[in-house]
Amino acid sequence: MIEVEHLSKLYGSTTAIEDVTFAVERGEILGFLGPNGAGKTTTMRILTGYLPATSGTAKVAGFEVHEDSLAVRRQIGYLPETPPLYPEMTVEGFLHFVARIKGVSAGDRAHQVESAMSRCGLMEKRTTLIRKLSKGYKQRVGIAQAIVHDPPAIILDEPTVGLDPRQIIEVRNLIKSLAGDRTIILSTHILPEVSMTCSRVAIINRGRIVATNTPENLMTQLSEASSYEVEVAADTDEAETQLISSLKGLAGVKQVERLTINLPEHRFKLRVTTEQGAESVGRAIAATVVGGGLGLEEMRRTQVSLEDVFLQLTTEEAPLETDTESQTETTGEAA
Amino acid sequence: MRVIIANILAIYQRELRSYFASPLAYVVAGIFWLLAGIFYTALLLGPDGVIQRAALIDLQSQQLGVPAPPVDAPTILLRFFLEALGFISIFILPVLSMGLYAEERKRGTLELLATSPITNWAVALGKLLAVVTFFLTMVLPLLLYQAIAYAATNPPMSVAIVLLGHLGLILLAASILSLGMFISSLTDSTILAAIFTFALVLLLWMIDSLSKSFSGPLGSVLGHLSLLKHYGNLTQGILDSSSLILFASYIILGLFLTAQSIEAFKFQRS
Known part of the structure; x- marks a missing residue:
């Protein structure tokens, strides 16, 4: 469904991602795990056609993301790091608008909006203005706009960041319920999240994929050693x-x-x-x-804990603290 | 083609609704109406107003004993009023256009638009149409003032001239809004967008007088770029194709640059 081959992206002379290769099958949930600034957002933006890659290819449902950008955009639902919301619109009005620009036909629109709202638990907030919603509800509207056109591929950038523990559990369950024949990529820097939601994990650090495996395999591998x-x-x-x-x-x-x-x-x-x-x-x-x-x-x-191996995989010679600090700075610029 | 029109319509409707939901838009409309009312009253009744001038001409002709040429005060009033509306617009329009893209950039909704199956052109055109429509609704109530003056014109003024004047006003507004939209796409600060748009529009307004200090072809080229000159022609009922082409060029240039700047914005992010 999603194939990424030797993808690299340079911002000027800084390398954001380098030679990233992975594939996601239909029905899989791939967790993209890495510290801040590792290149998760960059990879996702390239997949959605928001950013062009410097080299390499990425295909979604057989379409190249840059050459067939419009075709790819029809296949993808995308939740960026900050949910893209118009505060002056109602939940329902906003989802109608998104369904329209995503090309949902007028006849299907009401039904699709309805089903996205009920999946995301937004039915009782349908006529509320978005600016009056709590952060958790805003995140749900963000997910609802990513699924309103029923896309075969869904890309979620840090879907649980900034939520309280109860909301995090709700959002994780929501993501799991979305799977089925859809392909989902989600990024996170929280380890347990991956084991709870994903069928496969790609660990990315400093723009490179350092490990790809199922969470079970990673866990056993780690806990037995x-x-x-x-x-x-x-x-x-x-x-x-x-x-x-x-x-x-x-x-x-x-x-x-x-x-x-x-x-x-x-x-x-x-x-x-x-x-x-x-x-x-x-x-x-x-x-x-x-x-x-x-x-x-x-x-x-x-x-050996999961965290240990994650750190082992994602830290090199540089001491951890200064390492994450400098990388957070790079993210700041990237955002 | 049908898809593109549907997309433009979707953007248009959302944008227009957000104007009608925005307190700022109402404040702008209120100020516009207030200024227009003040100008109308001043043009009619003020010390330099149309009535005073007509009275002066009458007085002079009586003193000289020569019959004065008939003065059609309402026609003059209409022309002056349209020119005044154009002048007010250059202050008001940058405030309407400043948020078109700057706001989307600030909220992150540009990422939604850029990852939807919709072209930059369609987004820009939908937005421009929406803000021009909002400006039209601002102008509509002022037609009432003009209808009163129009009813009093003698000999009756040609409808074509009045319509041409208003066409000029709309084209002027669309040109300024299109360029303002481009400037708004360059920044995520609405204030900066408004200031730079105002500066640019003021320059294009005054360029006629500036061009006189340049001799030769440069001066005449600059003179042709003037918004004031071409708008003035249209309000006086002079239909010159070069005026229409100039306004159309500004509108298309604004749309083109906006679409390009959004594309470039995606490339240069670092």
């Missing part, structure tokens, strides 16, 4: 090197790394990452340390 932190007392440096190499030889051990923490002399700390589904590695690690005549001062199992 665990690691141990081991603090050892040893008299010599050779003992340390020897221990590391023998730990690496154990079955089920994926990686051993030395943690640089200030410790008293003759003490060191290791992180041993185990492979997925490996069992009783902890026992073997303890036995190795003690068997080598070393002192096992502390041993702790740490479960």
